[in-house]
Amino acid sequence: xxxxxxxxxxxxxxxxxxxxxxxxxxxxxxxxxxxxxxxxxxxxxxxxxxxxxxxxxxxxxxxxxxxxxxxxxxxxxxxxxxxxxxxxxxxxxxxxxxxxxxxxxxxxxxxxxxxxxxxxxxxxxxxxxxxxxxxxxxxxxxxxxxxxxxxxxxxxxxxxxxxxxx
Amino acid sequence: xxxxxxxxxxxxxxxxxxxxxxxxxxxxxxxxxxxxxxxxxxxxxxxxxxxxxxxxxxxxxxxxxxxxxxxxxxxxxxxxxxxxxxxxxxxxxxxxxxxxxxxxxxxxxxxxxxxxxxxxxxxxxxxxxxxxxxxxxxxxxxxxxxxxxxxxxxxxxxxxxxxx
Numbered sequence: 127x128x129x130x131x132x133x134x135x136x137x138x139x140x141x142x143x144x145x146x147x148x149x150x151x152x153x154x155x156x157x158x159x160x161x162x163x164x165x166x167x168x169x170x171x172x173x174x175x176x177x178x179x180x181x182x183x184x185x186x187x188x189x190x191x192x193x194x195x196x197x198x199x200x201x202x203x204x205x206x207x208x209x210x211x212x213x214x215x216x217x218x219x220x221x222x223x224x225x226x227x228x229x230x231x232x233x234x235x236x237x238x239x240x241x242x243x244x245x246x247x248x249x250x251x252x253x254x255x256x257x258x259x260x261x262x263x264x265x266x267x268x269x270x271x272x273x274x275x276x277x278x279x280x281x282x283x284x285x286x287x288x289x290x291x292x
Numbered sequence: 293x294x295x296x297x298x299x300x301x302x303x304x305x306x307x308x309x310x311x312x313x314x315x316x317x318x319x320x321x322x323x324x325x326x327x328x329x330x331x332x333x334x335x336x337x338x339x340x341x342x343x344x345x346x347x348x349x350x351x352x353x354x355x356x357x358x359x360x361x362x363x364x365x366x367x368x369x370x371x372x373x374x375x376x377x378x379x380x381x382x383x384x385x386x387x388x389x390x391x392x393x394x395x396x397x398x399x400x401x402x403x404x405x406x407x408x409x410x411x412x413x414x415x416x417x418x419x420x421x422x423x424x425x426x427x428x429x430x431x432x433x434x435x436x437x438x439x440x441x442x443x444x445x446x447x448x449x450x451x452x453x454x455x456x
Contacts, residue, residue, distance in 0.1 A: 242420025249409050256404035
């Protein structure tokens with residue numbers, strides 16, 4: 127049996143209200159599921175956010191051989207319930223990086239294996255998805271990432287996987 | 293492939309009583325660029341239609357050559373369309389210009405879809421890298437589907453990619 131003093135109950139209530147308020151203010155606006163599959167397996171990732179740079183969670187790693195046929199699949203669903211987000215960019219790319227888990231996203235001026243983006247107005251429950259076949263011919267570490275830009279919020283969402291190409 | 297896009301395509305809402313979309317309500321333009329070569333589609337085609345569809349333009353690519361594909365869809369009508377699905381794909385076909393759209397169960401190089409509402413003058417854009425490793429003829433097609441009372445209707449723009 128629990129005995130909660132008056133101070134304790136007030137604190138719990140205050141924390142609950144704070145948590146609800148913060149959560150409401152930071153309403154999520156996108157859910158992104160990302161998968162990459164190759165001949166010997168697949169890796170999956172779900173939604174993360176920036177800031178902080180590189181997100182909150184470590185990335186999964188898929189190890190493949192150079193030249194393996196790979197398939198990237200993603201599905202992004204708008205979960206922002208408060209209206210239309212104008213001119214949102216949904217971007218995906220595979221780009222060479224220095225090390226597994228590197229936090230910074232490189233600019234996409236070089237070492238890009240494949241990339242694409244959509245620009246659209248997103249209403250609640252709008253979706254964007256794609257399936258991209260590609261391969262990586264040069265061994266190294268690569269970042270595969272789907273992210274949002276220009277949502278006019280204090281954070282952006284992404285989903286990412288590292289590819290180790292041997 | 294169908295699994296990842298199923299939620300998008302499931303939102304087509306065939307039976308919803310929404311505004312009817314006609315071929316000239318949406319401008320759909322598809323462009324392909326590789327090196328200095330560039331080609332874009334000429335028109336939006338309605339399907340099904342009693343008219344013979346116009347011949348598709350074709351664009352030559354070398355095997356594994358990187359091309360930039362882009363398309364836009366623009367609501368040129370004065371009507372707001374809800375839950376419009378824009379679907380696009382690159383799939384191998386038996387021969388250039390073939391009438392039948394291949395099933396998207398195999399030989400699909402790229403597939404994508406998005407769904408949202410379009411007020412008058414609103415548009416959506418997509419741009420992506422495309423590299424095809426195997427020679428052959430491929431259909432590149434962007435279609436607006438599922439927003440009217442006649443299931444099966446779509447307006448589309450398409451071209452053939454000939455990979456040598």
